[in-house]
Amino acid sequence: MSVVLDLADIQGNILDAYPKQGYFKGRTILLTIGGDSEKARAANGRHFVTQLLPRVTSALASRGSGEAEPPAIAVNIAFTFYGLLMLGVPTRPLRGMPDEFIDGMAKRARMLGDDFSGAGWQSKWDEAWQPAKPESAVHILLVLNQRYTASPADLDAVTEQIVALGKQYHVEVRGGHNPPGHANQPLYQDLTALFDAQGRPTPKEHFGFSDGISDPVFEGQYAAEQTQAAAIGQGAVDGNGNWRALATGEFLLGYPDEAQEIPGSAMPLAFSRNGTFLAYRKLHENVASWRKFIDDQTEKFAAVWGLEIDVARETLVAKMAGRWSDGVPLAKAKDFAAWQEFNQKYPEDSPERERQLVDFTYRDDPDGGKCPMTSHTRRVNTRDALDPWIAAGQPKQAAGSVLNNRRRILRRGLPYGSSGPDTADKDEHGIVMLVVCSSLARQFEFVQQQWIHYGVDARAGNDTCPIVGNHSQGAETEDEYARKRNGPKAKFVVPSDPSSGKPPYIAEGLPQFVETRGGDYFFVPSLTALRMIGMGTVDPT
Amino acid sequence: MPTFDSGAYFLTTLIPIGTTPIADDGVATSPVHALRKRLSLLPRGERSPFARSTRNHFARFVVIDDVAYNGREQPNTLLVAVGPELSIDQKYKDMLNPVIAQPQDHLSCPFLFFASDFDAASGADAERDSYLRELWTKSEAELKEVFKYCLGFEARVTDAASFAKYIADCQIETTMPFHDYWLDGVPADQLPSVPLKTLGLAFAGIAFVVFAALYWWLFPDFLRGLWFLLAIAGGVLVGGAAIVLYILDFGKKPFPAAPNSTLPEVLKALYLRRQFTRFAIDRQLDAVGEDEASAQRLYDSFKSFIDANKPENVAEPTQQAGSIGI
Numbered sequence: 022m023s024v025v026l027d028l029a030d031i032q033g034n035i036l037d038a039y040p041k042q043g044y045f046k047g048r049t050i051l052l053t054i055g056g057d058s059e060k061a062r063a064a065n066g067r068h069f070v071t072q073l074l075p076r077v078t079s080a081l082a083s084r085g086s087g088e089a090e091p092p093a094i095a096v097n098i099a100f101t102f103y104g105l106l107m108l109g110v111p112t113r114p115l116r117g118m119p120d121e122f123i124d125g126m127a128k129r130a131r132m133l134g135d136d137f138s139g140a141g142w143q144s145k146w147d148e149a150w151q152p153a154k155p156e157s158a159v160h161i162l163l164v165l166n167q168r169y170t171a172s173p174a175d176l177d178a179v180t181e182q183i184v185a186l187g188k189q190y191h192v193e194v195r196g197g198h199n200p201p202g203h204a205n206q207p208l209y210q211d212l213t214a215l216f217d218a219q220g221r222p223t224p225k226e227h228f229g230f231s232d233g234i235s236d237p238v239f240e241g242q243y244a245a246e247q248t249q250a251a252a253i254g255q256g257a258v259d260g261n262g263n264w265r266a267l268a269t270g271e272f273l274l275g276y277p278d279e280a281q282e283i284p285g286s287a288m289p290l291a292f293s294r295n296g297t298f299l300a301y302r303k304l305h306e307n308v309a310s311w312r313k314f315i316d317d318q319t320e321k322f323a324a325v326w327g328l329e330i331d332v333a334r335e336t337l338v339a340k341m342a343g344r345w346s347d348g349v350p351l352a353k354a355k356d357f358a359a360w361q362e363f364n365q366k367y368p369e370d371s372p373e374r375e376r377q378l379v380d381f382t383y384r385d386d387p388d389g390g391k392c393p394m395t396s397h398t399r400r401v402n403t404r405d406a407l408d409p410w411i412a413a414g415q416p417k418q419a420a421g422s423v424l425n426n427r428r429r430i431l432r433r434g435l436p437y438g439s440s441g442p443d444t445a446d447k448d449e450h451g452i453v454m455l456v457v458c459s460s461l462a463r464q465f466e467f468v469q470q471q472w473i474h475y476g477v478d479a480r481a482g483n484d485t486c487p488i489v490g491n492h493s494q495g496a497e498t499e500d501e502y503a504r505k506r507n508g509p510k511a512k513f514v515v516p517s518d519p520s521s522g523k524p525p526y527i528a529e530g531l532p533q534f535v536e537t538r539g540g541d542y543f544f545v546p547s548l549t550a551l552r553m554i555g556m557g558t559v560d561p562t
Numbered sequence: 563m564p565t566f567d568s569g570a571y572f573l574t575t576l577i578p579i580g581t582t583p584i585a586d587d588g589v590a591t592s593p594v595h596a597l598r599k600r601l602s603l604l605p606r607g608e609r610s611p612f613a614r615s616t617r618n619h620f621a622r623f624v625v626i627d628d629v630a631y632n633g634r635e636q637p638n639t640l641l642v643a644v645g646p647e648l649s650i651d652q653k654y655k656d657m658l659n660p661v662i663a664q665p666q667d668h669l670s671c672p673f674l675f676f677a678s679d680f681d682a683a684s685g686a687d688a689e690r691d692s693y694l695r696e697l698w699t700k701s702e703a704e705l706k707e708v709f710k711y712c713l714g715f716e717a718r719v720t721d722a723a724s725f726a727k728y729i730a731d732c733q734i735e736t737t738m739p740f741h742d743y744w745l746d747g748v749p750a751d752q753l754p755s756v757p758l759k760t761l762g763l764a765f766a767g768i769a770f771v772v773f774a775a776l777y778w779w780l781f782p783d784f785l786r787g788l789w790f791l792l793a794i795a796g797g798v799l800v801g802g803a804a805i806v807l808y809i810l811d812f813g814k815k816p817f818p819a820a821p822n823s824t825l826p827e828v829l830k831a832l833y834l835r836r837q838f839t840r841f842a843i844d845r846q847l848d849a850v851g852e853d854e855a856s857a858q859r860l861y862d863s864f865k866s867f868i869d870a871n872k873p874e875n876v877a878e879p880t881q882q883a884g885s886i887g888i
Contacts, residue, residue: 325850527843
């Protein structure tokens with residue numbers, strides 16, 4: 022018997038990504054629970070949670086249950102550690118919370134690489150994410166998502182209702198979604214998918230990549246009969262290329278995980294079960310720097326590899342990402358011609374395409390001749406690339422994705438802002454990344470620290486991820502703290518297929534393409550836990 | 563002898579730490595307490611006292627306060643199943659009684675664990691002593707700050723030779739060395755040689771015994787058979803012992819040193835790799851040029867690279883010992 026999840030108990034945007042359910046726009050609202058005393062704050066917060074509860078969208082609702090359509094505006098809620106403390110959650114569950122959640126994201130900045138810009142790194146975060154005392158910090162995260170059937174007015178209406186509800190109980194909006202000193206400080210963070218010229222939503226982000234293709238599949242996520250097919254290319258793969266869904270416990274608390282055990286979580290179990298953790302990361306994209314860098318490098322790359330300019334541009338960008346700009350994996354189409362061929366064979370609307378985009382391994386590309394080991398997608402989802410037995414030359418014992426299975430994350434969230442042809446780095450645009458996993462330390466933080474910011478597992482020395490990694494400017498770095506911390510100028514090596522006779526290409530001097538502008542770690546409770554928090558019955562003793 | 567392997571000497575020592583209270587900056591404290599503080603203040607990286615040795619790959623200090631208590635000793639479950647009353651051993655009976663506290667093992671004093679691995683040609687004691695003497699000569703002040711809390715150090719150690727003797731007296735056998743420079747494994751022809759003759763003889767002896775046994779089994783004669791069984795048992799014992807001794811002997815033979823694995827060579831390799839990366843980035847356009855001029859530029863720049871970085875000269879220019887990472 023495989024895991025059967027109670028969809029009514031799990032919040033939306035965990036099992037399914039809202040954008041894939043037709044929610045192309047959204048808004049995040051940060052709240053602080055006010056009150057004159059500890060007791061008053063707890064009471065205020067609980068009233069708010071209890072009254073909001075009927076509006077909170079479950080996985081059942083977002084899939085549309087029976088005759089009922091999915092809600093036009095989905096509402097979801099999560100709490101920081103201090104949020105739970107203000108709500109009067111008892112000591113027992115609080116001390117059962119993981120260290121990184123109690124720390125919060127800002128305290129983990131050095132390990133995450135968020136202190137990259139220099140000693141005053143946090144002053145460059147948005148106003149809303151500036152350091153604050155526990156009582157006035159961010160306590161609650163609300164994520165509103167707008168379905169394609171709804172209008173911006175609907176989103177505003179729901180926002181107003183919830184904000185009005187909060188006001189009744191001194192639960193105040195913590196606004197300011199721009200860095201300090203910026204003239205415009207919006208109360209909310211608006212999110213939107215990028216739309217094409219015909220007004221259709223696309224899976225693109227501001228650099229021009231199709232995003233969100235890889236998405237872990239785990240047991241219970243889909244009906245049992247659909248799980249196996251969905252797991253191909255998205256779950257865990259063994260040494261013989263057989264795929265299976267990942268363990269539920271990697272993404273939801275209270276279930277066995279990939280270590281074949283139920284990991285410890287905050288007690289009582291009903292408080293944790295069907296809940297999970299979320300990292301909110303507002304990632305600003307320096308689109309102008311990106312475009313300029315690609316322009317500059319394309320010329321040199323074309324000369325070194327003897328490619329036409331257009332081919333060189335697409336190839337360089339693909340080598341950095343691990344996928345061509347439309348999402349076709351390099352592992353399946355190693356050069357420009359193969360990419361064209363792939364698209365002829367599996368055109369945009371063909372039924373096979375979706376699976377072809379994910380169904381691959383790195384078994385036959387150990388040196389990255391096709392897909393560089395340092396490319397973004399190969400770093401963050403290593404698939405079977407780190408198989409220790411393959412590296413040791415013992416393919417009979419191949420263990421597949423075993424070193425990757427405990428490092429998977431669900432990526433939810435949407436881009437924000439716009440980036441026209443004349444856009445500048447300082448314009449507001451990027452991604453609000455919502456990382457969902459059951460252990461932020463083991464999954465999200467590990468990937469961020471070890472695979473994005475170190476090059477060791479990619480056999481690339483100090484090279485970081487060419488797209489989202491930190492890119493040192495070497496001796497030219499102005500900030501002294503950053504200069505000492507960050508090392509020599511960042512580079513990216515495009516390995517070549519030895520049979521091509523071409524040398525590898527080394528791109529040096531990558532600018533910082535992505536900057537963290539704020540965020541925190543949140544607990545996403547189940548509907549049951551929300552009720553318990555609201556009623557103040559988490560610990561009935 | 564795993565104390566020496568792959569061209570490296572693996573020194574492991576356990577040095578008793580004093581227990582008589584001392585004054586540390588005017589505050590009464592225990593030697594182990596003061597030692598921990600000193601260790602945490604020991605400079606790292608290029609400023610580490612161990613970076614002054616060009617033989618030292620790795621060094622580690624650990625304070626061992628006590629042995630960990632591993633819980634109650636558990637009785638043999640088979641005997642428990644048979645019935646504890648069968649046992650006549652009172653200690654064993656006590657073990658079954660959770661009310662009776664079991665004795666615990668503890669150390670009489672804390673120990674300083676000092677381990678180090680350094681380049682050596684043969685693993686001879688003289689090589690260890692020369693390493694320790696060099697360490698003393700180059701870092702006497704820092705070493706004194708650490709070892710002065712150890713028993714007998716101040717009374718016994720006055721110079722490099724007495725320091726080497728003091729450490730050597732506290733040496734224990736290294737049973738599991740770690741060496742990482744045979745990147746692709748040791749080639750078969752460089753493994754410690756197998757004296758096939760010995761191995762062959764042992765097998766031949768066993769084969770003969772087995773053959774004889776079969777012969778006597780097929781043509782039984784009770785009395786002769788009894789004596790012969792004893793002879794066979796002796797033969798098997800000797801043959802088996804020969805094999806075991808041989809295996810142990812083989813296991814003790816050190817692997818050869820990996821090529822270019824002394825510290826100066828490793829440092830030079832790291833240095834060259836970094837310099838060559840710089841060269842490759844700067845010259846990649848010339849490298850793919852097909853005209854005379856770019857070929858000449860590549861040739862000239864590579865010559866300058868060689869002249870400047872002297873790959874054949876291990877001593878310089880090179881990366882400073884103790885410098886880690888970028």
